[in-house]
Amino acid sequence: MIYTVSRLMGACAVAALSTAAAAETLTIATVNNGDMIRMQGYTDDFTEKTGHTVEWVTLEENVLRQRVTTDISTKGGAFDIMTIGMYETPIWGANGWLVPLDGLSAEYNVDDILPAMRGGLSHDGTLYAAPFYGESSMVMYRTDLMEAAGMEMPKAPTWDFIREAAAAMTDRDNEINGICLRGKAGWGEGGAFITVTANSFGARWFDEDWNAQFDQPEWANALKFFVGMMEESGPPGYATNGFNENLSLFQQGKCGMWIDATVAASFVTNPDDSTVADKVGFALAPDTGLGKRSNWLWAWALAIPAGTQKADAAKEFIEWATSTGYIELVAANEGWANVPPGARQSLYDNPEYQKVPFAQMTLDSINAANPNEPTVKPVPYVGVQFVAIPEFAGIATEVSQEFSAVYAGQQSVEEALEKAQALTNDAMEAAGYR
Amino acid sequence: MARAVTNNRKALNTAIAWSIGLLIFFPILWTILTSFKTEAQAISNPPVFLFFDWTLENYAVVQERSNYMRFLWNSVFIAGGSTVLGLIIAVPAAWSMAFVPSKRTKDILLWMLSTKMLPAVGVLYPIYLLFIKLGLLDTRIGLTIVLMLINLPIIVWMLYTYFKEIPGEILEAARMDGASLSKEIIYVLTPMAIPGIASTLLLNFILAWNEAFWTLNLTAAKAAPLTAFIASYSSPEGLFYAKLSAASTMAIAPILIMGWFSQKQLVRGLTFGAVK
Numbered sequence: 268m269i270y271t272v273s274r275l276m277g278a279c280a281v282a283a284l285s286t287a288a289a290a291e292t293l294t295i296a297t298v299n300n301g302d303m304i305r306m307q308g309y310t311d312d313f314t315e316k317t318g319h320t321v322e323w324v325t326l327e328e329n330v331l332r333q334r335v336t337t338d339i340s341t342k343g344g345a346f347d348i349m350t351i352g353m354y355e356t357p358i359w360g361a362n363g364w365l366v367p368l369d370g371l372s373a374e375y376n377v378d379d380i381l382p383a384m385r386g387g388l389s390h391d392g393t394l395y396a397a398p399f400y401g402e403s404s405m406v407m408y409r410t411d412l413m414e415a416a417g418m419e420m421p422k423a424p425t426w427d428f429i430r431e432a433a434a435a436m437t438d439r440d441n442e443i444n445g446i447c448l449r450g451k452a453g454w455g456e457g458g459a460f461i462t463v464t465a466n467s468f469g470a471r472w473f474d475e476d477w478n479a480q481f482d483q484p485e486w487a488n489a490l491k492f493f494v495g496m497m498e499e500s501g502p503p504g505y506a507t508n509g510f511n512e513n514l515s516l517f518q519q520g521k522c523g524m525w526i527d528a529t530v531a532a533s534f535v536t537n538p539d540d541s542t543v544a545d546k547v548g549f550a551l552a553p554d555t556g557l558g559k560r561s562n563w564l565w566a567w568a569l570a571i572p573a574g575t576q577k578a579d580a581a582k583e584f585i586e587w588a589t590s591t592g593y594i595e596l597v598a599a600n601e602g603w604a605n606v607p608p609g610a611r612q613s614l615y616d617n618p619e620y621q622k623v624p625f626a627q628m629t630l631d632s633i634n635a636a637n638p639n640e641p642t643v644k645p646v647p648y649v650g651v652q653f654v655a656i657p658e659f660a661g662i663a664t665e666v667s668q669e670f671s672a673v674y675a676g677q678q679s680v681e682e683a684l685e686k687a688q689a690l691t692n693d694a695m696e697a698a699g700y701r
Numbered sequence: 702m703a704r705a706v707t708n709n710r711k712a713l714n715t716a717i718a719w720s721i722g723l724l725i726f727f728p729i730l731w732t733i734l735t736s737f738k739t740e741a742q743a744i745s746n747p748p749v750f751l752f753f754d755w756t757l758e759n760y761a762v763v764q765e766r767s768n769y770m771r772f773l774w775n776s777v778f779i780a781g782g783s784t785v786l787g788l789i790i791a792v793p794a795a796w797s798m799a800f801v802p803s804k805r806t807k808d809i810l811l812w813m814l815s816t817k818m819l820p821a822v823g824v825l826y827p828i829y830l831l832f833i834k835l836g837l838l839d840t841r842i843g844l845t846i847v848l849m850l851i852n853l854p855i856i857v858w859m860l861y862t863y864f865k866e867i868p869g870e871i872l873e874a875a876r877m878d879g880a881s882l883s884k885e886i887i888y889v890l891t892p893m894a895i896p897g898i899a900s901t902l903l904l905n906f907i908l909a910w911n912e913a914f915w916t917l918n919l920t921a922a923k924a925a926p927l928t929a930f931i932a933s934y935s936s937p938e939g940l941f942y943a944k945l946s947a948a949s950t951m952a953i954a955p956i957l958i959m960g961w962f963s964q965k966q967l968v969r970g971l972t973f974g975a976v977k
Contacts, residue, residue: 294922299936304766322922327935330917337825337918343833345921456937510938515744518940528938540741540940 290318291580296335297350298328298567301533302400302607306588309596313587319580328455335572339364342574347581351396351570353387353638354653354660359570360390366571366578368394368585375586379611381630384566387638387649396568397589400530401609403632404463404562406550407517407535408524409543412436412443416523423551423560426467426492429524433500436523445500447522448493450674451509454660457674458667459563459652460526465489467554467561469643472654472691477647477700479691481666481684490680494673506674518542526552528565529632532625533604549628551635557643563652564636566610609633662694729953735946736760743943759947767930769951776926776955778841779916780909783848784902787856790849792898795860796886800869810861813854821851821914832919839921847919848909855908856901863897864890899966903959910956927952 297303303325310321324346326334335349339359351359359365371377377385377394384398406424413420416435421428433445449460462472470485480486497505500523502516510527514534517525518541525531538544552562569588571581587593591613597606603620608629614620615630641651648654653663669683669690695701735743737755763769798806828847829838837843867890875889891898913928920929931952934945960967 296921299933299941300939307766324921324925324929325933326917326929327932328937330932330935334918337829341826341829341833343829343838345838511936511940514940515746518741519744519746521746530938534939 289580290320291347291577292320292322293347293577293580293584294322294324294345295348295350295569295584296324296326296331296346298331299325300530300567302530303350303567305597305601305605306399306593306607309593312596313584316587317580317583319583321584339572339574342572344572344574344576346572347575347577348584349570349572350399350567352568353564353566354650354655356388356396356568356570357390357649357655358657360393360395364573365395366573366575366581368397368571368582371582371586375590376613379591379613381610381612381633383564383633383636383638384610387564388566388568396566396570397585398566398568398610399589400607401564401566401633402529403564403609403629403636404460404527404552405529405532405628405632406524406526406552407532408432408548408550409436409520409522409546410548411546412523413548420548420550424553426464426553426555426561429526429553430492430496430499433496433524437500442521443523444502444516444521445523446496447502447508447513447516447525448497448505449509449513449527450497450501450505450671451507451512452664452668452671453509454653454663454667456509456667457671458663461490461493461667461670462652462663463552463561463563464493466642466651467552467557467559468492469555469557469559471642471644471646473647473695475645475647477695479688479695481688481691486684487680490670490673490684494680497674506671526561529609529625529629532629536624549625551628551632559641559643560635562632562636564633564638565652656700658694658698658700662691665690729957732946732949732953735943736950738943738946740940740943743946744940759943760951762944763934763947763951767933767948769930772925772927772930772952773955775841775920775924776910776928776952779844779848779924779926780906782841782845783852783909784905786845786849787853787905788898788902791853791856791860791901792886792891794857795864796890798857798861799864799867800872810858813857817851817854825918828915829919838919839923839925841924844916844919844924844926847915848912851912851915852905852908856905859901859904860894860897863894863901866897867893896966896969899963900969903963903967907956907960 307323307325314320331350332355335346335351336355337343338345339349356365360367380398381401384401385394388394388396388398406420406429408420413432413436416432418432418435420432429446435445437443437445449457451457465486468485468489470483470489471480474480502508502521508516510531513522513525513527514531516522517535520543525535532547532549535541535547536544552560554560569585571578571585575581589610591611594606594611594614598619603617604623606614606620608614608626615626620626636651638649638651648656653659666687669678669686672678673680673683692701734750736759737757738749738753739756739758742749742753798810832838832843835843837846871893872885872889875885880889911928913932916926916928917932920926931945931948934941934948
């Protein structure tokens with residue numbers, strides 16, 4: 268008996284020691300948005316389950332991008348988990364900078380991750396980052412203004428319909444703009460929007476031999492259409508409007524339509540912040556009948572940098588944060604409308620979540636984007652609103668600056684496209700693609 | 702009549718000075734006001750100035766979400782440490798350049814200043830790699846050294862300018878009385894240059910407090926100062942202007958209060974030797 272008790276006590280002591288030894292403090296770099304901040308509030312649940320503690324480094328998106336790029340490319344090891352997007356993941360995975368997310372537990376059910384998300388966060392079939400939440404883009408519109416204009420929004424509108432509706436809803440005397448869209452320079456701001464718009468007009472960034480395609484008629488058609496529509500029905504100074512500026516305009520009832528990230532749906536329908544919360548309808552992003560809609564695909568995902576010494580604990584955190592269990596935890600405390608969307612099929616199969624007004628449209632929008640075939644013609648790259656090559660961020664930022672100059676009336680569409688063509692080809696030649 | 706013109710001019714000068722002062726202060730005032738608004742009021746158009754329901758909710762959220770005191774302590778340590786360390790090195794350097802100049806002194810001064818012309822991002826990777834090797838990443842000591850080195854040219858230049866105004870004969874007299882070099886600097890030169898040293902100290906403390914490139918790039922969770930605290934509330938996807946304003950107000954409050962109480966010293970030091 269004494270022998271048995273002493274053996275049991277010994278086993279307990281070993282277990283306690285091993286737990287203590289395995290307990291790690293993880294440093295996680297993340298962005299400042301509602302879902303990520305909410306996750307920080309639930310960290311205690313993770314600590315209770317695993318014994319690991321977490322230190323958060325929250326930074327603005329662009330600062331974070333620069334910060335984690337410096338660290339991962341030097342194998343600095345300052346972070347154990349990084350929040351990265353669909354643009355970085357395949358590039359960094361190919362460079363060997365990320366720990367592959369294989370060997371995830373059966374309970375985690377990796378097959379439940381939406382195929383579009385899984386594809387965009389993988390390289391050569393290996394998953395390198397787990398989606399915390401995913402998004403696409405869609406049309407958000409004012410149902411009352413649409414009705415007053417005598418029009419009805421189809422579930423899948425065309426660009427011609429959107430332009431016509433925008434003109435009908437515009438009321439300059441009452442400061443109502445028919446449509447609000449991003450014009451702000453930056454590859455992730457106006458650059459992303461004009462790229463997906465161009466996709467729907469059949470344009471592409473590069474042909475199969477990495478030659479820039481801004482000299483092709485599809486780009487001119489897309490850009491002229493965009494500028495024409497915004498001049499007719501857009502807000503003044505749209506050349507400097509990004510997500511936040513348009514969100515502010517829409518929430519104050521100054522936009523008839525807004526085409527932007529699906530995550531904005533929860534903001535514009537929140538009565539605490541939005542004056543039009545009960546008058547918002549949703550539709551798929553428009554097309555031109557060529558078979559490609561103008562919606563993007565994005566995910567904020569959690570990845571483990573190769574420089575960390577705590578890969579096992581980091582993997583445990585990722586399993587916790589991107590699991591169905593976490594979604595249920597948030598739903599139980601804050602309601603289904605506040606769970607991180609766009610990552611798992613099971614969420615959209617859940618009858619409770621199906622009651623959320625923008626749930627189905629978000630899923631349909633995500634499924635309508637294909638990063639491997641983003642536009643009508645074949646392309647040598649992966650990515651819908653970006654091209655997943657390291658040089659893209661720099662090139663697209665310059666190109667979007669040229670386009671913003673058009674929106675501001677500083678140059679013509681032709682001049683901007685000519686400059687975009689030259690600078691893109693120069694950069695691609697210097698990088699050895701051509 | 703002449704007196705009336707003078708008074709008018711005085712009133713005009715005062716009005717211009719106040720207008721410029723208010724213009725410069727307005728962004729800070731607006732930030733402080735916004736920090737007491739709701740997120741909806743923060744973005745309302747036309748903007749609300751004073752007549753809104755003042756709330757402390759943003760401060761409560763910031764307090765709950767972030768460990769403000771840790772960021773504050775890091776800022777105090779890094780800004781204070783780099784300034785003191787810089788002064789310890791710069792006082793003797795400026796003394797030698799002001800009182801024992803060589804034919805290369807001017808060139809050295811210019812060369813020191815030219816290091817400020819190099820874009821910081823150009824040396825980010827070498828310094829980052831050096832920090833990894835030396836184990837200085839995300840440490841207050843590492844950041845203190847970097848900020849000291851960055852501000853050293855300015856400290857040396859400022860002190861050199863002040864020291865040049867002090868007659869060399871006084872130091873010679875001290876030497877003839879048997880003062881050693883260290884005593885000459887500590888007991889004779891330093892007391893005479895107190896206004897200049899104080900303004901140099903204050904200016905460099907402010908520069909180090911506000912530095913936002915190295916403090917963001919060389920820290921993670923442990924050594925991050927208030928610049929990282931502000932950056933954590935900025936977001937391109939979501940309207941958090943009221944919370945960002947509350948965080949900014951909390952970050953600038955200590956330096957604003959310090960500047961307010963030391964403004965006389967600061968102005969006296971900055972105009973030291975300007976009028977002969």
